[in-house]
Amino acid sequence: MSAAPAEDVVRRWESEQQRLRLQLLDHDTESWQQNPDFSGLQRVGGVDLSFIKGDDVNACAQLVVLSFPDMELLYEDSRMVTLTAPYVAGFLAFRETPFLLEALQRLQENQPELLPQVVLVDGNGLFHDREFGLACHLGVLSGLPCVGVAKNLLQVQGVNKSQEHQSQIAALQKGGDSFPLTAASGKVLGKALRSSDKSVKPVYVSVGHKISLDTAVRLTHACCRYRVPEPIRQADCRSREYLRQHFPAADA
Known part of the structure; x- marks a missing residue:
């Protein structure tokens, strides 16, 4: 799976990203997004993939749906999957989206009343070298509002771990404080958010889809008990626990 794909595959992926990018909505589309306390929002989804240690092909694709604002578990789906696309920087969505989309589709078919009103994705959205990361891909294909929340800084379009960036982080005083991630072009691609008072x-x-950046930041903060928003944290924890239970020898 580490072998590089043929150039024609990468070109096809780039073309697909460009095609889907035309369908992306980077503004608020839902009534709950207009409310300061997100009144009307009841269900928030989180997705993640966890891999067996030393195996970059077999993974647990995880979907959770939590209540809002209480962050109580309403639904979970853990499913072992075999990834068929190689990992290529900037094209993570082609590896992971099909399985996350299947999990949402299973929920839609079996318990549609629990379908999340927004999905938090462990990865990037518009903060991407071609402004179409995993959260955008999943959002456009699912039709659901999506937010990209990454734990590490993706260094693209002139955004990097510069001294200025570190100084901006140090200036974040409390949970909810943020600063823009501005590309060399001047376009704001995302925001760095201090998600809790305890985490520096x-x-x-x-933005993934059907949400504005400011709303995405407010929502992410509202979902945080710790550094990582609870829907993503729960998806990560539960997928890792699934691997521990089913593949104990692999030390996932």
Whole structure:
């Protein structure tokens, strides 16, 4: 799976990203997004993939749906999957989206009343070298509002771990404080968010689909008990626990 794909595959992926990018909505589309306390929002989804240690092909694809604002578990789906696309920087969505989309589709078919009103994705959205990361891909294909929340800074379009960036992080005083991630072009691609008072290391929030950046940042903060927003944290914890239970020898 580490072998590089043929150039024609990468070109096809780039073309697909460009095609889907035309369908992306980077503004608020839902009534709950207009309310300061998100009144009307009841269900928030989180997705993640966890891999067996030493195996970059077999993974647990995880979907959770939590109540809002209480962050209580309403639904979970853990499913072992076999990834068929190689990992290529900037094209993570082609590896992971099909399985996350299947999990949402299973929920839609079996318990549609629990379908999340927004999905938080462990990865980037518009904060991407071609402004179409995993959260955008999943959002456009699912039709659901999506937010990208990355734990590490993606260094693209002139955004990097410069001294200025570190100074901006140090200036974040409390949970909810943020600063823009501005490309060399001047375009704001996302925001670095101090997600809780206790965590000084920020998360990186960007638009996935059907939500504005400011709303995405407010929502991410509202979902945080710790540094990582609870829907993503729960998806990560539960997928890792699934691997521990089913593949104990692999030391996942």
